[in-house]
Amino acid sequence: METVVEIIDRIEGVLRRHLNRVPPGERQVIEREVIGLLQMARGALPRELHQATRLLHEAETTLARAREDARRIVLDAQAHARSLAESQEGGPPSARGSALVDEARREAERVRRGADEYAVQVLQRLEADVNRVLAAIRRGQEVLRAPGAPGKRPE
Template sequence: MECYKIIEQIQEIINSSSKIPFSNKVVIDQAQILDLIDELLRLLPDDLKKAQRIIEERQQILIEAQKEGEMIIKEAKNHIEKMVNQEEIIKLAKEKSEQILSYAKQTAREIRAGANDYADEVLSQLEQHLEKVLETVRKGREELNQKR
């Protein structure tokens, strides 16, 4: 993500800036920092759009898993209906359909869980990123306000 690069640039500027003797403060180029913060604010909507796309992809995966499960169930039911006339075959077909149904439900649960975990991980990373950005912006504003 481009936002991380900008944050790293801001940190580098702060870390490499001249220190004020006998204090914990540094002298920074205000225009340079503000330009980077403006760029950061411009890029944030793109990162948020990426997160939204991930959420939409997760939803699509869940929908596809549900459709696949329904299709498997329908196929199993159709298979059972064709074998109604033979008792042993009916018994085997019911067992097989239950196995398929159980497998379909388990697969759907696993896909849903995987999609949820993936979306949660991405959103967690985005949240951490946004917290870092917000903290950097706050520190920058505090330093600017202290210089007034």
């Protein structure tokens, strides 16, 4: 699911990619007005939303990196265990090789747990930020619905 900031960025990207098809005079109007409005919309978003988006991307990146590290640890340990087993001239895998694989699996699981715990913390901060943004939106809606609100038309 895309964030509001990402959607605004995509809209701006589409406009910029297609500006070369617009006559020069109209292009300036689009750049000045439409892209200006998109930049204003981006700037009007609560600071917490920008922080939440950044935290979410950071959590996703960290989790992916930790999972890749855990996978690599297990693969390295398995390769090392195979190497030890082969060095015993076709005999059964050594206890040391099995112990290394077990140790690598434990380390990989520890890395995964750490990444998951970090992701939970980031998501909790993100949830708190989103709740603050949602509360601000609701307060703004209440103000706009109130009798005599600026810009409210008499019914």
